[in-house]
Amino acid sequence: MKTAIIKLANLVGETGLFQFLTPGRLPVFMLHRVTDTDEGVAGAMSADTLRRYLAYLARRRYQVISMDQLQRMLCDGNSIPLRSVMFTIDDGFRDHFDVAARVFDEFGYPLNFFVITGLLDRRLWPWDDQISYALTEARQQQSEILLPGGERYRLDFSVQSLREITRDLRNTLKRQNQGHIYDWLRNELYPKLAVSYPGEIPEDYRPMTWDDARDLRARGHGVYPHTYSHRILSTLSPVEKEAEIRQSLERVTTELDYHPEVFAYPTGRRIDYDKTDIEILKSAGIRLAFNTVPDYVRAGQTPFELARFSLPDSMADFLQIVNRFEALKEKLHRQPELPVSLLPTR
């Protein structure tokens, strides 16, 4: 039933009706990992799936918006075209340069990269990826670890799957103070799981280089800071927040020879950043900042909390967002007199 309604809605969506009914909204997508084959990094999207999405946009004459265009829409009041969409990709891994950028180039579309500058400098790789890595490599069936906040945390592979444990431990750590999370990984998590601390960044998590980043900009893509170490800003002290943000801006300025005005919060839920972070960004010359709340960017909204949809795995879900059926559903939900019960929910 739900699939049939979505299929029908997507057929109607081709006419542009939903876009006409919900003007002033822009879907911004967030990609993660992209691989040439279906194998490799867990949770990655294949280049072919991405290519199918972009081919659809090209066929239907969608406008793929660049960051400069978005800035003019939000800061100078330029209007958001009805058939428009924008793409971003977070963290700065090697496949972003090798695979994702290449697919966007095939269509001449801009892609916007948010890079963890400590990763490009090869000084660290993201704590959340290290959790996945350490748990995947774990030699212990059971373990009791001490969280950064001092609480005990038990994990048991005979009771829970690797996937469940990974999700739970990551979520638990998102709520902890992350000031010393990289020391904690090295001194607590790796030893307790009997995994040796990798001397260099493992193959699956290798970053692009600054030369790659310069090349991306020369090809018309955007490269912007995404903090120095990917720690969750709202868990850090004011001094640490300031260092995370300013250090990443300085590295981008030095390496890419321009002053960035766009930023993305690590993890990006509303609880992952706060007013102090926004103040620091403003005083550092940032004019747009993205979170990861799944919603449309709206004309006239505050430019420091720009929403992004995760790029869906299925074409039907992708279409629902680009044809603004999602926006229409949201609009109808705000007007309870309409028969919303007939519409599928997200």
Ligand SMILES: [Zn+2]
């Ligand atoms: Zn990120």
